[in-house]
Amino acid sequence: MGESPVKLYFEDSGEWYSLPEWAEYFITIGKLLAAAPQSESRIVTAIVVPTRAFGAAFVSLGMVVSDAASRDQASKAAHFERLFDLPPGSSVIYRPKPGKTLKGVLQEPEESDGKLWVRVQVQSKEGGGLTYFVDESKALQVQPARHSGKLPKKQAGENLRFTNAFVDKLLGDADPVQLGLRSKLVCALVGRKTTLEHEIRKTPLSVHVNGDHHADGVLQDVLRVNRFVTETQSHRSALVPSGAKPPSSEVLKNVEMGVVFDGANGFLKWGEMWHRQHQVIILDRTEAYFEDAISAINSRFSQNRVDGEIVLPECEAPPGGEVLTFREAVIK
Amino acid sequence: MTPLTISSATEVYRDASRCEIIRHWVDHPALAEFSRSLRAFVQLLGDDADDEFWRRSLGPIRRLGFTFCSAPLPFSAAAAAAGINWTKLHRQVRLCEHLFPGAHEALAKLVQQLEGLSSESVSPFIVTLEQINQQGGEFGVVLRNPRLNQAVDDFFARTENLSNARIVSPTQLRGGHLCNMLAVIGPCGWFPEHVFSAPRAIAVHVISLRWIRDTWKPGPIFLHESDSSGKRSRNHRIGAMPSIGAKTRLENNSSTDFLPVDLLPPILSFGRNERSLAGQYSASEETVPARLCHLSGQRASFVAAYDGSSTLIIDTSETRNSTVRRVPAGELEPGNYLLLRTSGGGDFIAPLADQIMGDLAEKRRSEQAEWKQRLISTAAKMFGSINRRELSAHVSAELQSRNLSQARHANVHYWMSSKCIRPRKIEDFVAILTFAGIEERSQELWEAMGEIDRAHKRAGFAIRRLLLHRIATTSLEPLERDGEMVFELSDEDGGTISAFQITDIVGEDYEVPIQRIGVLLEMED
Numbered sequence: 001m002g003e004s005p006v007k008l009y010f011e012d013s014g015e016w017y018s019l020p021e022w023a024e025y026f027i028t029i030g031k032l033l034a035a036a037p038q039s040e041s042r043i044v045t046a047i048v049v050p051t052r053a054f055g056a057a058f059v060s061l062g063m064v065v066s067d068a069a070s071r072d073q074a075s076k077a078a079h080f081e082r083l084f085d086l087p088p089g090s091s092v093i094y095r096p097k098p099g100k101t102l103k104g105v106l107q108e109p110e111e112s113d114g115k116l117w118v119r120v121q122v123q124s125k126e127g128g129g130l131t132y133f134v135d136e137s138k139a140l141q142v143q144p145a146r147h148s149g150k151l152p153k154k155q156a157g158e159n160l161r162f163t164n165a166f167v168d169k170l171l172g173d174a175d176p177v178q179l180g181l182r183s184k185l186v187c188a189l190v191g192r193k194t195t196l197e198h199e200i201r202k203t204p205l206s207v208h209v210n211g212d213h214h215a216d217g218v219l220q221d222v223l224r225v226n227r228f229v230t231e232t233q234s235h236r237s238a239l240v241p242s243g244a245k246p247p248s249s250e251v252l253k254n255v256e257m258g259v260v261f262d263g264a265n266g267f268l269k270w271g272e273m274w275h276r277q278h279q280v281i282i283l284d285r286t287e288a289y290f291e292d293a294i295s296a297i298n299s300r301f302s303q304n305r306v307d308g309e310i311v312l313p314e315c316e317a318p319p320g321g322e323v324l325t326f327r328e329a330v331i332k
Numbered sequence: 333m334t335p336l337t338i339s340s341a342t343e344v345y346r347d348a349s350r351c352e353i354i355r356h357w358v359d360h361p362a363l364a365e366f367s368r369s370l371r372a373f374v375q376l377l378g379d380d381a382d383d384e385f386w387r388r389s390l391g392p393i394r395r396l397g398f399t400f401c402s403a404p405l406p407f408s409a410a411a412a413a414a415g416i417n418w419t420k421l422h423r424q425v426r427l428c429e430h431l432f433p434g435a436h437e438a439l440a441k442l443v444q445q446l447e448g449l450s451s452e453s454v455s456p457f458i459v460t461l462e463q464i465n466q467q468g469g470e471f472g473v474v475l476r477n478p479r480l481n482q483a484v485d486d487f488f489a490r491t492e493n494l495s496n497a498r499i500v501s502p503t504q505l506r507g508g509h510l511c512n513m514l515a516v517i518g519p520c521g522w523f524p525e526h527v528f529s530a531p532r533a534i535a536v537h538v539i540s541l542r543w544i545r546d547t548w549k550p551g552p553i554f555l556h557e558s559d560s561s562g563k564r565s566r567n568h569r570i571g572a573m574p575s576i577g578a579k580t581r582l583e584n585n586s587s588t589d590f591l592p593v594d595l596l597p598p599i600l601s602f603g604r605n606e607r608s609l610a611g612q613y614s615a616s617e618e619t620v621p622a623r624l625c626h627l628s629g630q631r632a633s634f635v636a637a638y639d640g641s642s643t644l645i646i647d648t649s650e651t652r653n654s655t656v657r658r659v660p661a662g663e664l665e666p667g668n669y670l671l672l673r674t675s676g677g678g679d680f681i682a683p684l685a686d687q688i689m690g691d692l693a694e695k696r697r698s699e700q701a702e703w704k705q706r707l708i709s710t711a712a713k714m715f716g717s718i719n720r721r722e723l724s725a726h727v728s729a730e731l732q733s734r735n736l737s738q739a740r741h742a743n744v745h746y747w748m749s750s751k752c753i754r755p756r757k758i759e760d761f762v763a764i765l766t767f768a769g770i771e772e773r774s775q776e777l778w779e780a781m782g783e784i785d786r787a788h789k790r791a792g793f794a795i796r797r798l799l800l801h802r803i804a805t806t807s808l809e810p811l812e813r814d815g816e817m818v819f820e821l822s823d824e825d826g827g828t829i830s831a832f833q834i835t836d837i838v839g840e841d842y843e844v845p846i847q848r849i850g851v852l853l854e855m856e857d
Contacts, residue, residue: 012339020342048553050348050530051508053336194650198335229531245664265665285530286506288666298555310567317571321349323568324554 008170009206016206016213022318026055027280030062030187032311033258033278034070039310041327043278046297050320052284056262057199057219059280060187060237063257064222067186068171070105073177080139084109094120094132094143098168102155104145107131111200129155138206169207188247188255188277189225190240191262201228220274230331242266247273263313265294271296285320297324304328340508344532347509351531351574356464357542358456363400364543366445370397371594375437392416393442394597395500396651400449401595402476402518402539404457405487408549410703411450413483418447436628457517459540462493469512472500472533476522479629481814501813503667503833505532515539520548531574544590549576597630618720618749622844623661625670626834628815630855633672634848637661637841638746640756644671644796646831655798658792663839669811671799672850674818679751679850680829684791689783699780700753706768708748721745722841727767737763749846753788754781795821799829 008023009016019027029045036043040240049055079197082091086106094104107119115135120142123130134142189196200219208215220228224236238255240247242265258278261267267281283293301324308327350542372382381390392414398413400407425443429436454847465471473488475481481499485667488494500510502524516523516532519540528536530548540546556568620641622634635643642658645668650657659668673680688695708723715726724745731737731744737760740745746752747764755761755776761781762774770777798821815833834851 010338012337017339019732020338020345022345023338046554049345050526051341051344053341053344054338055373067372192649195335203338218521244660284506284522286526290526294553301555312567317569319345319572320574321571322552322554322765323569324556 009208011204011206016208018208020047022321023058023314025055025313025318026058027062027065028313030059030064030258030260031066032062032313033280034063034066034186036259036278036309038276038278038330041291041306041329042276043310043325043327044300045279045283045312045323045325047284047317048283048294048322049284052263052282052287053195054199054203055281055282056189056191057196057223059260059282060189060223061219063187063260064236065170067257072195076136076139077115080116080118080136082115083139083142086144089149091145091149092142093147094114094118094122094134095141098165103145103151104142104153105134105149105265116155122151122155124151124153127151128274132314141229141327164217164221165215166205166207167186167221169209169214170222180214182227183240184236185251185255186228186236188238188240188251188274189258190259190266191195192249192265193227193239196225196239196262199292200225201299211271240266240270242269246270258269262285264289267293268296292308301326302327334507336508343509344530348535348574348820349533349572351534351536351572351746352577353528353536353538354577355546356460356537356539358460358539359542360400362449363397363456364541366442366449367397367401367543367595369438369442369445370394371590372599373435373442376438377435385424387698389421389439391427391597392695393446394423396446398595398597399477399480400455401544402522403454403480403484404461404473404517404539405480405484406455406458407449408453409487410480413480416450423454432675433581453829454838456541457496457539458491459495460537461515464513464515464537465494465497467513470510471497472511472514473497473513474500474502474505474516474523474527476518478813478815488624499813501815502527503812503815504809505530508532513537519592520546522596536574537656540588544592544595546592550574553646571779612792617844619843620746620749620751620846620849621841622849623664623841624838625834626836626838626855627670627852628835629832631832632853632855633670633832633850634842634853635661635664635670635682637739637753638749638751640741640746641751644792645669646671646799646803646808646811648812651798653800655803656796658796660818664837665834666834668819668834670834671829671831672852674828680795681788681791684785684795688787688790688806692783695788696780696784699777701750702750703765703768703770703777704748704750706770709766710768720748724748727764731763731767734767736766739763751846753785754778795829 008019010019026047027048033043033045047055067236082319083106088106090106090110092104092106094102096102102122104120104122107121110117110119110133117133118139119131119133121129121131200223203218204216205218207217222236224234225239226235226237227239229235239252240251242263247270252273255274255277258273258280261271261279261281264283264287269280271281281293281297283290305326307330310325312325313321365430377386380386396411396416399405399410401821403410403413404411421443425436425440428439460471473484478501481501484498487498488499500514504510505527512533512534513535514527514531515537516527517539520528520538525548528548538546550573552568552570554568571694582692621637623630623637624634626632643654644658645664645665646656647654648669649667671680683746686697689696707727708720711723714730715723721741724806725741728739728741728744731739739755740761741761743755744764744794747760748756755764757780761778765771765774765777766814799819802821808817809833811833815835817831819829819831821829830852
């Protein structure tokens with residue numbers, strides 16, 4: 001995704017095909033919004049399409065992927081400092097390379113050759129006590145974890161809980177959220193639960209690297225929608241069903257980047273409740289409240305629009321589609 | 333409806349980018365003359381056309397005229413499908429001679445023209461449909477009036493050149509790619525815009541009478557900043573849209589004198605006459621808050637909208653057990669299917685609950701009626717003969733002042749209604765029976781009402797389970813195509829239940845006599 005040779009494929013009748021342009025369009029919208037500032041104003045992007053199937057799921061994918069990629073050098077430095085502050089004996093996991101995950105225990109950090117090192121022991125004393133030295137550039141490969149701290153003699157590194165090649169390829173190999181260690185809400189999806197569940201949990205995808213089939217997965221592996229994870233798993237996005245109950249205050253408050261409305265119904269019900277996050281509204285020309293939602297968006301465009309940087313993919317809108325984007329002032 | 337896959341969604345996008353909308357104009361001079369005469373006559377009547385006599389006289393005339401203009405059926409078959417009662421119509425003409433002699437000749441001529449058309453064994457649409465169908469491929473036809481779907485489908489089945497054509501509905505055109513070619517009978521304005529702007533076919537043929545104006549074309553729907561420099565807008569983009577066939581665009585400029593709405597049979601208008609649909613009722617009659625749902629085929633029904641009420645629906649966008657479920661009025665959506673008793677109207681749970689209670693039913697129902705009657709009569713004695721809503725407000729205040737219950741007047745109003753079996757909390761039940769002077773029977777009646785409550789729950793569960801079983805073993809295509817379907821349950825299980833697609837829901841609630849809830853209403857004149 002981030003690196004160009006990595007491409008998402010979908011399955012049809014036993015064959016794998018690269019994602020169609022319309023799907024890539026939605027992913028790009030999510031990525032562009034993720035990179036757009038939202039201090040004084042936020043971006044509202046309304047996308048009209050002949051079918052809204054998978055639109056919200058792919059926009060969210062773009063946001064989550066972009067969020068993971070935005071971990072920069074500063075966050076590495078901060079993370080390294082945090083590791084330094086942890087007491088020796090703290091449980092961690094260490095990912096020396098993609099696909100390999102080792103349980104570890106922090107040892108006293110060391111200074112050597114004018115450089116600081118965090119030390120991670122991954123074998124018991126009986127096994128030889130193998131210890132890795134990790135510098136700041138690889139700090140994100142070490143993450144605090146909840147495990148007993150008891151180390152085996154040997155580790156193959158195929159810990160299913162922490163290893164997912166599909167996610168590694170899409171998000172990078174040291175993302176704390178996908179490792180199941182920390183929850184956050186990059187985005188919220190507002191829509192019909194059954195439909196979104198079909199798209200996010202039940203639609204097989206695969207990652208191809210340089211044209212070769214690499215790993216299978218589903219969007220849920222990356223999106224980690226709160227309603228579809230187990231109690232012990234971390235989440236990264238929230239699902240707000242467009243039913244009778246409004247979104248919880250926790251979801252309203254904690255969504256960091258954007259809210260993606262899958263259809264007119266949720267947008268008309270809850271569209272005014274998020275005040276600072278970017279909004280993407282995906283409207284299906286065939287749905288019941290389509291006209292009402294168009295009126296609501298046109299009204300916001302004419303009344304709330306403010307100047308500021310806006311972002312749209314260079315390409316045209318998807319076939320049968322129409323896209324409008326504008327900035328509106330953030331309510332603080 | 334099966335959720336779309338990435339492949340099927342891709343096909344929808346492909347349809348949108350390559351679809352061509354091709355207009356075909358057809359003629360029928362006698363039908364044109366009849367339509368113009370009818371319009372002139374209605375214009376002459378002016379506001380009088382809304383009077384009862386003219387509604388009764390013109391309703392069937394307009395309906396049949398519209399059927400000729402909108403259904404690919406030989407006119408004789410269309411007249412039969414429309415179910416026109418000629419005897420009644422002739423009687424109206426005779427009555428007119430006495431009541432409105434000045435209008436008699438024009439009305440008689442209209443009926444005569446209509447009878448002449450009804451004897452024809454042709455329709456201007458059929459030849460064009462046959463020509464399109466010769467191109468081969470899957471062919472779907474969309475009609476404006478879903479109540480004619482079955483008749484047209486039967487006609488296609490017995491017509492050699494159209495036997496592979498099938499009727500589809502705008503609802504079905506919300507799913508994945510459906511067919512190679514679609515034909516709609518009538519101008520674009522008679523159909524939801526998505527049929528043309530989000531087509532589920534490679535070609536959409538619009539077959540319409542030449543004298544009906546049809547100017548629809550795809551265009552932007554969002555407001556946006558236009559860029560005077562001619563560069564493309566920074567904040568607005570439009571993708572490839574279905575194209576209008578070049579040849580037919582030119583023909584569209586030919587002179588037309590009817591707007592699409594001119595031919596539609598009038599229906600009781602949205603937002604104006606709902607109160608008349610609620611029926612006339614006296615101040616003492618039991619009413620409940622209700623919401624009006626407009627249903628497929630120009631019908632409507634009120635659903636209960638009081639606290640705790642819910643309505644049984646089919647939701648084809650859901651899967652497994654969620655397909656049939658009870659939802660509060662506030663959660664109903666257009667596209668859901670409302671379940672109503674096929675005949676007789678009203679609640680279908682209570683009769684089945686009575687069957688479940690067997691011999692005890694009569695006694696329990698009489699006890700249910702008794703405590704309500706005592707509550708209402710005590711209140712009326714204390715506060716006078718006022719309407720039920722005011723009465724309940726007084727009772728609520730009285731219960732609160734006597735520290736018996738903190739119940740709101742809306743609760744008391746519901747407890748007084750025949751729909752309510754018993755309050756949710758026993759403390760409230762004891763409070764209202766204390767107010768009604770039968771406190772000593774609280775426990776006995778609470779238990780008796782519990783039996784009714786359990787029977788209702790069992791009945792609801794049984795009906796839902798039977799419907800789920802029917803749905804699992806029956807194709808729902810007729811439901812999605814025609815917007816209605818009858819589900820046969822056994823007599824012991826509630827007889828037959830009909831599902832009707834909700835096309836619109838009126839935003840505000842109305843006070844409606846309780847017996848009007850769940851009754852199917854005809855909206856067409």
